[in-house]
Amino acid sequence: MTAMKKKTTIERITTGVRNLDALLNGGFPRGSTTIVGGTPGAGKTTLVQQICFHQASPEQRVLYFNTLSEPTAKSLRYMSQFAFFDRARLTNGIEFVDLGMIVRTQSVDEVSLLVMGHLKRVKPTIVVIDSFKVFEDLTTSREELRKFTYELAINLMAWEATTFLIGEYGAQEIQNNPLFSIVDGLVMVTQRIESGEQQRFLQIVKMRGTAHSRDEHPFVIGRDGVAVFAPRVTIRREDRSPSGPRCKTGISKLDELLGDGIPLGSSLLIAGVAGTGKTMLSLEFVYRGAQRGEKGIVFSFEETEERLRASARGLGWDIDREIERGMIEIVFIPQPEIQVEAHLEMMRERIEALGAKRVALDSVSVFLHKVQSPQVAREKTFQIASLVQNAQAVGFLATDIPYGQDLISRFGVEETVVDGVIVLSSTSEGLERQRYLEVYKLRNTAHLKGRHDMLIGEGGITVFPRYDATASAPRSAAGKSTRRPAARVASGVPGLDALLGGGLLEGSATFIAGSAGIGKSTLGMQFLLEGSRLKEPGLFVSLEESPEQLRAMAKSLDLALDAAVDDGLVDIVYLARERVRPNQVLAMLTDKIGEQKTRRLVLDGASHLLSELAAPSEHRQLVDGLVSRLKELGVTGVLTFETHVLQATGTVTDRGVSPIADNLVMLRYREGERGLAATITVVKTRGSAHDFQTHDVTVGAGGLRVGGSGGAVGRTPKVAKKAKRKRTRSP
Amino acid sequence: MHDEHDHAACVDAWWTRHARAGEPAASLRALERGFRLVWTRAQVTLGDVTLMAIGERVLHDVAEEYPPLAALRIEQMGISCEDLEQDAGALASADLDRALRLVLVELLVVLGRLTGEVLTPVLHAELSVPSDADQESAP
Numbered sequence: 001m002t003a004m005k006k007k008t009t010i011e012r013i014t015t016g017v018r019n020l021d022a023l024l025n026g027g028f029p030r031g032s033t034t035i036v037g038g039t040p041g042a043g044k045t046t047l048v049q050q051i052c053f054h055q056a057s058p059e060q061r062v063l064y065f066n067t068l069s070e071p072t073a074k075s076l077r078y079m080s081q082f083a084f085f086d087r088a089r090l091t092n093g094i095e096f097v098d099l100g101m102i103v104r105t106q107s108v109d110e111v112s113l114l115v116m117g118h119l120k121r122v123k124p125t126i127v128v129i130d131s132f133k134v135f136e137d138l139t140t141s142r143e144e145l146r147k148f149t150y151e152l153a154i155n156l157m158a159w160e161a162t163t164f165l166i167g168e169y170g171a172q173e174i175q176n177n178p179l180f181s182i183v184d185g186l187v188m189v190t191q192r193i194e195s196g197e198q199q200r201f202l203q204i205v206k207m208r209g210t211a212h213s214r215d216e217h218p219f220v221i222g223r224d225g226v227a228v229f230a231p232r233v234t235i236r237r238e239d240r241s242p243s244g245p246r247c248k249t250g251i252s253k254l255d256e257l258l259g260d261g262i263p264l265g266s267s268l269l270i271a272g273v274a275g276t277g278k279t280m281l282s283l284e285f286v287y288r289g290a291q292r293g294e295k296g297i298v299f300s301f302e303e304t305e306e307r308l309r310a311s312a313r314g315l316g317w318d319i320d321r322e323i324e325r326g327m328i329e330i331v332f333i334p335q336p337e338i339q340v341e342a343h344l345e346m347m348r349e350r351i352e353a354l355g356a357k358r359v360a361l362d363s364v365s366v367f368l369h370k371v372q373s374p375q376v377a378r379e380k381t382f383q384i385a386s387l388v389q390n391a392q393a394v395g396f397l398a399t400d401i402p403y404g405q406d407l408i409s410r411f412g413v414e415e416t417v418v419d420g421v422i423v424l425s426s427t428s429e430g431l432e433r434q435r436y437l438e439v440y441k442l443r444n445t446a447h448l449k450g451r452h453d454m455l456i457g458e459g460g461i462t463v464f465p466r467y468d469a470t471a472s473a474p475r476s477a478a479g480k481s482t483r484r485p486a487a488r489v490a491s492g493v494p495g496l497d498a499l500l501g502g503g504l505l506e507g508s509a510t511f512i513a514g515s516a517g518i519g520k521s522t523l524g525m526q527f528l529l530e531g532s533r534l535k536e537p538g539l540f541v542s543l544e545e546s547p548e549q550l551r552a553m554a555k556s557l558d559l560a561l562d563a564a565v566d567d568g569l570v571d572i573v574y575l576a577r578e579r580v581r582p583n584q585v586l587a588m589l590t591d592k593i594g595e596q597k598t599r600r601l602v603l604d605g606a607s608h609l610l611s612e613l614a615a616p617s618e619h620r621q622l623v624d625g626l627v628s629r630l631k632e633l634g635v636t637g638v639l640t641f642e643t644h645v646l647q648a649t650g651t652v653t654d655r656g657v658s659p660i661a662d663n664l665v666m667l668r669y670r671e672g673e674r675g676l677a678a679t680i681t682v683v684k685t686r687g688s689a690h691d692f693q694t695h696d697v698t699v700g701a702g703g704l705r706v707g708g709s710g711g712a713v714g715r716t717p718k719v720a721k722k723a724k725r726k727r728t729r730s731p
Numbered sequence: 732m733h734d735e736h737d738h739a740a741c742v743d744a745w746w747t748r749h750a751r752a753g754e755p756a757a758s759l760r761a762l763e764r765g766f767r768l769v770w771t772r773a774q775v776t777l778g779d780v781t782l783m784a785i786g787e788r789v790l791h792d793v794a795e796e797y798p799p800l801a802a803l804r805i806e807q808m809g810i811s812c813e814d815l816e817q818d819a820g821a822l823a824s825a826d827l828d829r830a831l832r833l834v835l836v837e838l839l840v841v842l843g844r845l846t847g848e849v850l851t852p853v854l855h856a857e858l859s860v861p862s863d864a865d866q867e868s869a870p
Contacts, residue, residue: 010847031845120788120791150780151780151784154780154781154784155784157781157784157845158781158784158785158788158841159788160841160844160845
């Protein structure tokens with residue numbers, strides 16, 4: 001009784017036709033009778049002959065009846081061109097029988113007897129009647145045709161022959177031809193113009209006992225015969241959770257935006273209008289991966305492999321080496337040759353064969369350029385993402401955004417099926433074009449939002465994370481300051497230290513504001529030279545004077561800047577202010593500080609950075625970002641701001657950024673007895689008592705000095721005296 | 732799934748009850764009766780046309796191995812051994828017994844394969860349940 005409860009599985013015969021078995025859930029049921037219908041030239045005969053050659057052997061014989069359609073001789077000659085054709089099987093596997101004569105002269109009953117006679121003799125596994133349509137002409141009524149077909153089908157079934165009845169049947173006949181209700185299966189092959197091209201399609205309309213695909217699937221007939229493409233069936237997203245650490249792109253600073261990295265299996269749209277850098281970003285993603293030991297593949301539909309190689313070489317990448325050592329593969333498919341379904345499967349095969357962990361598609365919008373429907377575009381994009389997901393790779397899918405539209409993909413639906421979107425954009429600024437990168441979306445990853453500057457130049461792409469975004473971003477433990485609370489740092493100007501209550505607090509930010517030529521840069525140099533004396537590396541970032549000018553100025557003031565630079569304790573970086581972009585400074589400084597292990601930093605001419613920005617709120621964001629970053633890195637900073645006023649005290653920096661400073665030092669002129677005299681006022685110190693009085697300063701040999709003629713001149717600042725007494729009393 | 736061995740075992744049991752060694756006539760009756768039981772039960776489900784086609788195939792296959800069995804005929808209600816009975820001498824009785832038994836086995840095998848063994852339990856039951864007629868014809 002147990003046997004009665006068991007489900008029996010129907011034995012199936014495989015077809016040897018690419019993907020057809022998958023559509024049939026394993027193949028044609030053994031013993032079934034199937035009509036293969038379609039218009040002339042659609043590929044019916046080739047399809048069935050391919051199945052026959054795949055199955056034929058001395059043990060599994062094939063009986064192929066030709067009726068009044070294609071003569072056997074012709075059929076054999078055409079067939080011999082295909083790779084599946086095997087001459088040996090014609091003598092020991094497939095037997096062709098021409099029924100032409102008997103069909104012309106005898107009744108269908110005679111035909112039936114003849115067929116049965118051959119059946120008893122050969123005992124075939126497969127029987128083909130090509131074409132069966134001829135019997136519609138030979139029978140005198142629908143009833144006769146039905147009876148003939150029924151009895152033939154029964155006899156073929158009794159002999160367990162899997163039968164294919166080929167015929168020029170149209171879609172309209174499915175409804176009313178009795179033949180279609182008798183047979184077990186119906187496969188229709190058609191051809192029509194689709195997306196501007198003549199294409200072939202196969203559809204399994206009916207197959208008893210089989211959970212088969214019911215969709216139309218495109219197919220091609222090539223040297224290997226019929227190949228059906230069915231990504232909807234063959235590319236199924238596997239339920240896989242990320243199997244390794246997240247992907248770091250290796251592209252300069254981009255990973256800072258991407259938080260912990262991109263989860264494996266993710267696909268990101270790289271969206272932008274033409275010329276925004278999509279191709280280079282995708283290519284560099286693959287190239288950097290190869291350098292890290294991750295294989296990558298680029299599917300390009302516009303640029304040939306040689307042009308991509310040339311572009312890479314132009315940026316200084318040794319992509320040729322990575323290709324030669326098998327880490328990168330570039331697959332170029334000319335746009336006119338794109339066949340979406342076929343190439344989706346090709347992509348799967350190539351990704352699997354290479355073991356690619358990085359996949360770039362340039363571009364998905366070109367790949368799907370013949371697709372007119374957003375729904376189809378969405379489905380195909382999902383299938384591409386599934387390929388990436390199943391390979392546990394990371395995909396960069398470039399896509400063109402139409403100009404002047406508020407979209408981040410061509411159809412406006414692709415972004416819904418990918419895991420992330422990076423938007424590339426550019427704006428015209430003066431004579432230059434400024435590029436931007438924005439991580440618009442990245443699932444399961446805390447990323448930096450907003451638009452960030454991006455450069456493409458020697459070495460590749462550099463992203464400059466926006467100052468305000470990075471300032472608010474959580475930092476790793478490694479990035480935290482190690483400064484000691486309340487430790488003092490000598491400014492290099494003893495009188496100023498006295499005004500500040502003993503020096504600058506370590507890790508603090510001091511803003512020095514004053515008009516041109518009053519001594520701001522000199523003070524900055526002294527600050528670094530004091531650090532140099534204490535072996536604390538210092539960085540002088542100048543937006544005004546070149547290093548040569550600074551060194552000459554230092555020499556004229558007997559400041560040993562040259563020696564400190566030669567000793568490697570002071571580094572001077574000059575940023576031509578007409579070239580520098582505020583967003584890029586933060587990234588550059590972070591790198592430089594990391595390299596030099598900077599303890600003291602002077603940003604001379606910070607006001608020039610601010611002049612690049614329009615809104616006061618942006619001024620505050622930039623300065624706040626800079627100061628926050630310096631504090632995180634444990635750097636004591638001095639920022640100088642040029643003011644337009646010589647004497648006024650109603651404003652300090654002119655920029656509304658004073659609240660951000662820990663120490664605010666104002667350099668101003670006053671009317672002296674013999675003309676203008678420079679003064680210094682400590683307007684603010686955070687966390688420390690200080691002297692509010694204005695003191696004269698002089699700039700001469702040895703630099704800036706507090707004290708001189710007039711005002712509070714000549715007196716030791718009160719705060720310093722108090723602080724000294726306090727230290728003396730302390731145990 | 733039933734295999735050929737199951738069908739052979741079922742037919743062996745039937746043959747033991749209904750055929751007699753060295754008596755061709757008894758073997759022919761055993762085939763006719765067994766064939767008819769299976770036929771009648773399967774006819775309800777499969778219909779005449781299908782059963783006739785299957786029967787023809789079975790006889791064709793067995794006759795290839797035992798040519799004298801080409802004298803057997805498929806009829807509306809089963810199998811006719813009349814012509815073979817006339818020519819029983821063509822086979823040694825031991826071979827005849829084996830050949831006739833094979834006809835019944837092949838019928839069950841083909842029916843089983845074509846129906847996914849769905850009918851096999853009831854067809855085996857037909858041959859397994861003793862009837863009054865069995866008592867009469869018991870050797």
